Amino acid sequence: MNDYLDNARRNIQRAMNSSYHSLTEAASMAGTLATSTGFQVLSRLMGLKVQVMPTSESPPNSPTPSTAELDLQSTTTFTPDQIRLVSVVCGFPKDIAMYPDYVKGQFGEDAWFRTSTSKADALGVADGVGGWRVYGIDPGHFSRFLMRSCERLAHSADFESTRPEQLLARAYCNLLEQKQPILGSCTACVLTLNRESGILYAANIGDSGLLIIRDGAIVCRSLEQQHHFNTPYQLAVPPPGQGLNVLTDGPECAALLEFDMQPGDILILATDGVYDNVSEELLLQVLSHAAGVTDPVKLQMYANSVALMARSLSFNPNHESPFTQNARRHNIDAPGGKPDDITVVLASVV
Amino acid sequence: MSLLAFGGGAEDGSSSDTEPDALIDFTAMLMERKHECNGGWFSCGSKLQSQSHEDHGYYLGQYVLGVLDFSSQYGIDYSISYTAANVIGRPTKFPAYGDYPETFTMRTYGDWWQLAPSATQEIQAQNLPSLPTHDFIVVYFEKFVVPTEVAIFETFNPGGVVRIWAYSITKRWTCLWEAKPSDLNQVPHDSRRFAPPLKKTNIITKTLRIDFNHSRLNYYTEIDAIMLCGRTVPMRCMHQLLAPVGKRLGNTGEESGNGPIICKLRTLKFQPSCQANDAVKLHEFINNDLSKFLMDSHVESEQQKHNSTTEICLTDLPCEILLKILSYLDLKSLFRMGQVSHLFYDISTHPLLYCDLSLKSYWQLANSELLCTLARRATMLRKLDLSWCGGFGEISPTEFKKFLTQRGDNMTHLRLNSCKFLNASCIETVGIVCDNLIELSLRNCTTNPPLLNFSCLANLKNLERLDLFQTAFESELLLSMLESNRKLKHLNLAFCGVSVNMDNVATHLATYNTQLVSLDMWKAHFLSARGLQSLSRCQQLEELDLGWCMREATLGDSLYQLLFNCPKLKKLFLSAMRGITERDLMHIATLGKNLEQLDLMGILNITHERVYDILVHCSKLKLLDLCFCDNFMDRDFDVIADWSRLFNVDIKNSRIYNSR
Secondary structure, three states: OHHHHHHHHHHHHHHHHHHHHHHHHHHHHHHHHOOHHHHHHHHHOOOEEEOOOOOOOOOOOOOOOOOOOEEEOOOOOOOOOOOOEEEEEEEEOOOOOOOOOOOOOEEOOEEEEEEEOOOEEEEEEEEEOHHHHHHOOOHHHHHHHHHHHHHHHHOOOOOOOOOHHHHHHHHHHHHHOOOOOOOEEEEEEEEEEEOOOOEEEEEEEOOOEEEEEEOOEEEEEOOOOEEEOOEEOOEEEOOOOOOOOOOOOOHHHOEEEEEEOOOOOEEEEEOHHHHOOOOHHHHHHHHHHHOOOOOHHHHHHHHHHHHHHHHHHHOOOOOOOHHHHHHHHOOOOOOOOOOOOEEEEEEEEO | OOOOEEOOOOOOOOOOOOOOOOOOOHHHHHHOOOOOOOOOOOOOOOEOOOOOOOOOOOEEEEEOOEEEEEOOOOOOOOOOOOOHHHHOOOOOOOOOOOOOOOOEEOOOOOOHHHHOOOOOOOOOHHHOOOOOOOEEEEEEEEEEEEEEEEEEEEEEOOOOEEEEEEEEOOOOEEEEEEOOHHHHOOOOOOOEEEOOOOOOOOOOEEEEEEEEOOOOOOOOOEEEEEEEEEEEOOHHHHHHHOOOHHHHHOOOHHHHOOOHHHHHHHHOOOOOOOOOOHHHHHHHHHHHHHHHHHHHHHHHHHHHHHHOOOOOOHHHOOHHHHHHHHOOOOHHHHHHHOOOOHHHHHHHOOHHHHOEEEOHHHOOOOOHHHHHHHHHHOOOOOEEEOOOOOOOOOOOHHHHHHHHHHHOOOOOEEEOOOOOOOOHHHHHHHHHHOOOOOEEEOOOOOOOOOOEOOOOOOOOOOOOEEEOOOOOEOHHHHHHHHHHOOOOOEEEOOOOOOOOOHHHHHHHHHHHOOOOOEEEOOOOOOOOHHHHHHHOOOOOOOEEEOOOOOOOOOOOOHHHHHHHHOOOOOEEEOOOOOOOOHHHHHHHHHHOOOOOEEEOOOOOOOOHHHHHHHHHHOOOOOEEEOOOOHHHHOOOHHHHHHHHHHHOOEEEOOOOOOOO
């Protein structure tokens, strides 16, 4: 079993590396095409986001990957001794037929956001509970709106970078203030990194979570919250009149954590689609080499490999996934992977 | 997006009408970027950076950096939907048209609030301009500029802006643009970038105030962003620009002054032979030309004598009639009358003309000296309106307290909306001195800790109207005030904050204030079915605004009880009360005989039949808001238009037109 996994991993990484090389070639070609002054202009601008579409080179043995988004942050913005995050995102919706186009901020019913202010960086993922589809409610709408509200609230004047649970609570209240009623529920995990102090604050509700990897070992993980098997804590806005029948956990149930970050740490924030299919050892194996990587393109490759791994394992009926192991503990037989939306936000602390 | 950035500029303070060069100076702009931007080059967080050359200023356009003050907003402060903070930064939704939460929306629209039972009369209404201001917002930008253009991005129901003010560094407000009634007529039904022609001016500003008037609006107006364009001013030129206007324009004797005396002289076909210098002009006129002038006009008046039959002049009228005539004058004209002669000074300072005093229309001029002057005259003061005054420290709290202590004993109406100079001792003075108050209006007083605390207003026992819209107060104070003011008729507790439990307030109202006529609980918290049921004991209720109050809470029998016990209900706002069932709608139809305004925005279970029922049975209905009632809106809009015409009811039915 381990051999099989190793082989799969090596194949994927080989494909990643080859596509990485062709990608950098394409990027340098684009660079030489631009005039030198133009390039200087681009590089001097702060906070410039450039959409680099992976050209025709997509990794051969995988479905169409999502568009990479590079974040060229000029180093002159921040003082050298301030910690910051270089973050990348990758993911797949469970049902690619239903969500064929890449839309920034969501993968199927999962949603994510990523933003930075002058004082802090903030990241978040949310996993919409799919059961609402039966009632005619789009589960992705709730998670998407929650993440978008978090992003907007992070830029408001009274955003406290040491309290991501307040951000989550305000985003949840904002959901309730919409003229257009937004119904559904989702798990959520929001984290902020205070640049000055280098301390990471996280608030987690449900089974999404974050792992911090330092020197090839996991040094911090967020607490998973479940009511029963496969019933995580969730923020919910039930349809009117159904309040008593729907599982609702308020933002006050969030599990909080605080952690001192150092440069060279790797932070992975993902929904349960990853953690249920990829064991922690596997994640360690892949991501320990990502320590200290500051090049967003290279970091994107790691994120892509984690996401692809999760995806292929989720559809593998023979894979002994963490989900299967957990189910066995509850006397439930659930062999193979667990197909689910996958969202991976990978950040490197520099 | 056209972020204007024209390079070059005038070398010295020449007229601001110079045409700028069309070159865009990128490298210069790149050199100074203080803040990080979130988007790309053209999607900066809140403003465009520009180089501050030492030698010449730049034309630049900048978006709002922050909001200093606003009179009302639709959303509540802790959220970012429909709140004033959305005006900050670049437009998020423009040029899309629709009802979006990422914009700034105000609380009222149209004339409906003036037609409601809770409507107030303006104090000293003759002060108001032809297009009175209903709402305002004060915003500030990053860089000082000499304004050339102010662009307001309206994304829903444009046409609410009536005035644009700028606060110059000389600490004076100037009106850059004022709407004429004809301007508000041809407004497109689409999003627009509204940039009216501004008055030519040389003031330097980075703070703007936008005034809104809602009377012609069909529904809420929404603002996405405000852009201030102008020329930056380097330090070297500041002093030149601060020079008095007369000197700068380089005048001749004829053009410099357009004062009333010279105009009058011109019409008399008499040209004073004056020197260019202003100072000696009058002196010379009196010495050289006055006799000639008098002879000429003497001739004319003799002619007039032949024409007129009687010789009664204004000063012959009895004092009371003069007072009556003068009572129609607005405050500014009244002061001007006092400058005419001693007699008119005595008449125009008569205390009877200062019983109703309102400085709201003169908010930009109100200061401590004015209060002092008015204190001397207003010995019989009954109604005082100081709303919107003293925003930048022009009125000192001590002066206000002195004013109140001198003149507040017999005051019956006191309005201090958006008064930033208020502090705790001012409120205490109100409580101690003004115990004859019938109306107290303290809107927009959101200090932390709240100014209204403990027992500062416990002395007031005769209140009939209490307006605490968007004001923070302590629950115990409110509850004790409710207990002492049994004659309370109008109560406004909109946006009162999470610390106030509405169920408790409702039970208090039911026990002590059964004469209640209107109650506004917009966006209040923790009202449950039990609270609603207790409200039904206020059987004189004519207006009840429960918008966003109960959300998903199940109502049970409470709405039926309320409708049954309060047959006089004219205005009922149930926005976003998602717990309303079809039975409740049936009850509204059968029991709401006197309903004139009904707001059912965002209620999910509405069907065609229920709406038709309501339209048929509520014969007096004038306004029906059905926006965002998704269940209902899936049918065609023509049916609604037909019903609107058939029953003569204004039916609102907007929704966001784009798909999610």
